Ligand SMILES: Nc1ncnc2c1ncn2[C@@H]1O[C@H](COP(=O)(O)OP(=O)(O)OP(=O)(O)O)[C@@H](O)[C@H]1O
Ligand SMILES: O=P(O)(O)OC[C@H]1O[C@H](OP(=O)(O)OP(=O)(O)O)[C@H](O)[C@@H]1O
C-alpha cells in the first residue's frame with residue numbers, strides 16, 4: 142500500500158528538477174553562493190497593451206512558510222533516496238535572502254523585472270516554480286479583468302467565476318486579482334472572508350424552479366432579503382419569460398416590499414440581452430424604479446460587452462465568470478525566472494546570460510533596477526527604463542531612451558521623474574513590507590491607469606509601450622554576449 146504523507150507545507154510545490162539542482166550545488170559546495178534571479182514575461186497576454194501585476198500576497202505567505210517539514214523530508218528520503226546529510230541540510234533551510242518586487246496593482250510590460258530574488262543559489266533556485274505559478278496566474282487574471290473593466294468603465298463588474306475556475310485556489314486568488322484590477326465584488330464568500338472583498342450575489346434559476354413560478358419565488362426571496370443586513374433584492378428574471386413574467390413579477394414584489402428591501406435591480410442571464418435590457422429598462426422606469434439596475438450575466442467578456450454597449454443595451458452591472466476566471470482566450474502567461482548574476486569562488490558577482498537563436502529570448506545580464514519615467518509636465522509615462530544597479534537616472538537631466546532591439550528608435554526625455562518600481566519585500570529573510578489592504582491595492586491599480594496614454598489602453602492593437610535599456614545596461618549586454626561567444630569559439 143502507498144505510504145501517505147500529510148499535506149503540511151508548500152515547499153515541495155516545486156519541480157523535481159529544482160531539488161535535483163540543489164543537491165548538485167550542495168554536493169559541490171556552491172549552494173550558499175549568492176545568486177540573483179529575475180522574474181518577467183516577454184509578451185503581454187490577450188494582445189493587451191499593459192499588464193497588471195498580482196500575486197505578492199501569496200508570495201509573501203509562501204516565503205514565510207518556506208521550510209521542509211518532517212513529512213517532506215520523509216518523502217524525499219523514501220522516494221528519492223537523497224543522502225541523510227543533504228536531507229539534514231534541507232531540514233534546516235529557510236529563506237535568508239532579499240526579494241524586491243513591484244507592488245500589486247502595478248502596471249507591468251514585457252521584458253521587465255516584476256520581482257528579483259537575491260539569495261543563496263539554493264534558496265533562489267528552489268522558489269522558482271512556486272513564484273512563477275503564483276505570478277503567472279494572478280497577473281494573467283488581473284490583466285484580463287482590467288481589459289474587461291476598461292470596456293465597462295465606471296459601471297460595476299461582479300466576479301461570478303468560482304464554479305468554472307480551474308479548481309479552488311484559482312477561484313480564490315483569481316477573484317482577488319480581478320478585484321485588484323477594478324471589479325466591485327466577488328460571488329465567493331470565502332474570498333470575502335479571507336481578503337475583505339465585498340461578497341454579493343443574486344440567486345439562481347433553481348430557486349424560481351423550486352417554487353414553480355416567478356412571483357412566489359421572488360416574494361419568498363424578498364422576505365429573506367428583509368432578514369439580511371444589506372436588504373439587497375435582485376431577482377433573476379429570465380427563467381420562464383423575461384418580459385411577460387420575470388420583470389413584471391420583480392416589479393410587483395418590489396412594490397409590495399417597498400421600504401423593506403432595497404430593490405437594487407434585476408438580473409438577465411439569457412436571450413437577446415440588448416433587446417431585453419432595453420425593454421426591461423422601460424418597464425422599470427415606468428413602474429417608478431429608475432434607479433434599479435440591470436445586471437447581465439452569461440458568458441460575458443470584453444468583446445460581448447463592447448458589442449452589447451454598441452447596441453445600446455441598458456445594462457449597468459456586469460456579472461462575469463468563466464471567460465475571466467479561466468482567462469478563456471489565453472489560458473497562460475509565459476513569465477520566466479532567469480539567473481542574471483552569480484558569485485564566483487572569489488566572492489565576486491559575475492553577470493550571466495542565456496543566449497538563444499531567438500533574439501527575444503536572450504536575457505539581459507546583471508543586477509538591474511526598473512524605473513518608470515514620468516514626464517513631470519503631463520504626469521504621463523514616457524516608458525520604462527531598465528538600468529544597472531549602480532545607475533540612478535534621477536541624476537541625469539536629460540535621459541536618452543532607445544528601443545532595445547531597433548536602437549535607432551530613440552528619444553531624449555527632460556523634466557522627468559524616474560520612479561523605482563521595485564520595493565524591498567524581504568531583507569535577510571525577514572518580511573519588511575506591509576501589504577496594503579485590498580481596497581488600497583485596487584485604488585493604486587486604478588490610479589496607475591492615469592499615467593498611461595490612451596494609445597496603450599485600447600483593447601485592439603494598442604501601441605507598444607517602450608521598455609528600454611540604459612546605455613550602460615545595453616553595453617553590458619553586448620559585452621557579455623561577446624564574452625560568451627569568445628568562450629564558445631575557444632572550445633576545441
Ligand atoms: N444582443 C446580444 N448581442 C451579442 N451577444 C449577445 C446578445 N445577447 C446575448 N448575447 C450573448 O450571446 C451568448 C448566447 O446567449 P444565449 O442566451 O443564447 O445563451 P445560452 O447559453 O444559449 O442560454 P442559456 O444560458 O439559457 O443556456 C451569450 O454569450 C450572451 O452573453
Ligand atoms: O457565464 P459566466 O460568465 O460563467 O457567469 C456565471 C454564470 O453562472 C451561472 O450560470 P449557471 O448555468 O451555472 O447557473 P444558473 O444559470 O442556473 O444560475 C450564472 O447564471 C451565469 O450565467
Ligand SMILES: O=C(O)c1cccnc1
Nearest residue numbers: 301328341342343344438
Ligand atoms: O450571484 C449571482 O447571480 C451568481 C453567482 C455566481 C454565478 N452566477 C451568478
